[in-house]
Amino acid sequence: MIKIVDALQRDAINLAPRLRPIDRLEVEATGRTAEASLLSAFNMPNTKVLAGKAGDKVVFMCGASQCLQNPANGVIWMLTSDLAEHYKKDILKLSKPTIEELSKGYKNVYNIIHKNNRTSIRWLEWCGFDVMKNKVYKQGGEDFYLLQKRIR
16 A cells, blocks of 8 residues: 655655656656656755655655746646556545645646656546647657646
8 A cells, every 4th residue: 555755855766766667758858867856856946745655665756846937836746666557546546635735825737748658648637637739848859748737
């Protein structure tokens, strides 16, 4: 069973080498390593960083931080290990309340997702996100879609 906890920097160091290939591709398209990207999350404005753990194993990390250009918006994210497949029922059960918690204080949350990350796109849509498939955004030579969720 997965437990959601406040993430520590050691969780980022633990997760970084074990990212799913599609998550690694998304991170590397930003020009950063997995470890640098995960660690940078702790230094963003008004950030919340959580870890989904099964015992001492980090299954995923997620978080949200304030958008620098528009403080009413939050940038939300999640990166997973291959263990996520084994714990998908737990992740589904925890998804909506965790997204709600991360979204508190924002009018909208958003990010981009690799257009080939089909499993995550389906999950995001199930969680109530709009994935804008009508426009492709280039990042590091890869194609991404914008995802967003309006907060009530």
